Amino acid sequence: MNNRASFLQRMIWLLAIEIKVKQNLYLLTLLVTFAILSFSFFNTTIVNIFDFLLNSRSVILNRSGNITSLSNIRMPMKFHLDYFPLALFITGSIVTSLSFKEYTEESSRRFHISLPATLIEKWLVKVIWCLFIFPFLFLVLYHLFALVTYQWGQGMGREYVRISFLDPYIWRYMLYHFGFQSLVLGVASYFRNSAVIKGVLAGLGAYFFLIATRNVLVFAFFPDFELEKMEGFFSKEGYISYLKGAHFSAGEITKDLTYLFNDYTFSIYMAIGFIGVLYVSFRRFEEFEA
């Protein structure tokens, strides 16, 4: 049949198996994700809470500190931008944590280990699917979702910030996703049972580790920061808005600089996470027995 199948041919066959074997789970994950997104989109309270948590600039307070209005009622809402990293992270983590599902049960593991393809091909196809193909597929689907919901939103008299393939914000999160999912892949190769829960937990752990590392870096560069004000991501004031309040006005920190902190942190994470964890994941995969 194929006397001299090339590396590329085998990778394509393996990728086809990877998708076909788990297609129902992938479809279910995407369906649930977009159903939740749609529900959130049409639920004004959820949209406002989310916008309030992430974009505190849109909150107008009176002198006594009470909210008098949410400025996003008038301003274009950032629903699609705000939800993108969260949806990508949750959906991606579920998909990545399913990577080694066929190696959970013994008979299936035995079959897949003995399938004629090299160890690196079998492992690499999972990396390519989880870290490259799926996120891009998700991005396309998310854009379609955004296109449709813009129209619906306008019909309801709401205005939204448009999402674009060229938006650096999107690509920044695509890049972060690449790092997070390498960790989830590593976890999935170690914990094949309940891999979804463990994968998502590991991803969340990595996310908070990233935030913590970034904060440490900020303190290193700006030691005069007051610790009690570093309330974290979900605080009412929010981390970014604090930076703006304390140092933006003095011209010490620009928006680009805050992104730079994220990027420095992410670079450190990538060096440890991407290279280190992926290597560990491959070694673990190599050890699979049946």
Added chain:
Amino acid sequence: MISVEDLTFQYSSGENVINNLNLELYAGKIYGLLGKNGAGKTTLIKNILGLRRPSNGIINTFGYNSSKRELGLLKQYFFIPEDPFIPEVSVKEYIDRYASFYPNFKIDTFLQLLEEFELDRNIHLKHLSFGQKKKALIAFAIATHTPLLVMDEPTNGLDIPSKKQFRKIITHIADEGRLFIISTHQIRDLHSLIDHVLLIDEGELIVNHDMMNIADMLSFDVHRTALKDEDVLYQERVPGGYLSITKGGHDHSLEVDLEVFFNAVITKKETIIDLLNLNKYE
């Protein structure tokens, strides 16, 4: 050719399953791997195929170190385990997914074998019984034309006509110079196929003999009453009398009864093995 040198396999619990086993297997033969439950048969197979890695020793399968699981090795064999993995897809989908990986897979052979096993080529695997799924897998395995075909309890789940069909097919393809390893407890189903016996007991290979060799050294005869002869190595009650094993083959001897031979080796290990080994090296 497969060569197993000083194979020792130990579970992480410290339990030794195989002890210092040496073995050479050659193409063109059907090896029957026998042994009690837990004797180490499946573990030996898994080590040969690289599914498990030895605690000690080296296994070379068709020129490849098994524990490295190189692509070259994986192309050399197809393994049908006792509880095979059969996805819930149509026969066509199964072929589309997996056949490409086997360089010598022949669709014509596969379809012909499906026909011989009376299986519909358009059927969905989830609608088949366990025995039918196994037949479909056996057909696929044979159609891969791998030089090594390993089967663990291949006749489990097969009905009587299918067992006969299975023997016929294996006998037919055995001439192609492939190497077969068949691990089984269903000796009566397969004894006519096997031309070399490997018997493992407590992790040690205690019998490694050709059937012809065994037939030359031992006689299998049925008598109405139990023999009291000193030459009787072993005997057991069978319908119509006693089946006895005596030293030295003779023209009137029955063909080797593998089940009785197995019982004889297990119960009178030293006597039988000493006799077989003595004649082997003479």
